[in-house]
Amino acid sequence: MRLVQVAQRAEDLGRAAAFYADLLGSEPVATFDPPGLVFFDVGGVRLLLDNGAPSALVYVGVSDLEATLTRLRERGVEVVGEPHVIFTHEDATLGPAGTDEWMAFIKDSEGNTVGLVEQRVRT
Structure with missing residues (x-):
């Protein structure tokens, strides 16, 4: 079994597609x-932006x-949780x-919260 798709709410598909294109590169x-519906491939898992989907934490x-x-800050993206070791x-x-x-x-263009994760070698 593997994860195939995650759906995320997008009230404005164009705006959301531009946000995620920038975030994901x-x-x-x-x-x-x-x-x-707008689909991205994120490492083999589909991210679906859907105006009918509920908000998900991606x-x-x-x-x-x-x-x-x-x-992201330079682009006006709101940071709602500063970097910390989790x-x-x-x-x-x-x-x-x-x-x-x-x-x-951070908050995406649609008001959904998105987590950014980095694995760092412990010093």
């Missing part, structure tokens, strides 16, 4: 409007949390052993 793979892995937040990986059960999992939280 890739363009949508498919758009169907009507009925109002977490996106980033390689440099501070640089990502700087870029978990220390002693073993590889939930992430690479010997790393700290850093997270920050």
Whole structure:
């Protein structure tokens, strides 16, 4: 079994598609409007922006949390949770052993909360 798709609420598909294209660094793979659906491929899992979907909490892995937040702040994105260590990986059960999992939280163009996650080697 594997995760296939996550749906996220998008009241304005164009605005949401532009936000996620910028955040993910890739363009949508498919758009169907009507009925109002935009799809992104995120590492083999579909992110569906759908004006009929409920809000979901989506977490996106980033390689440099501070640089990502700087870029997003410059674009006017609201940061609702500053970077902090959320978990220390002693073993590889939930992430690479010997790393700290850093997270920050932003609001997307539709008001949904998005988690940004970086795995950092513990110093």
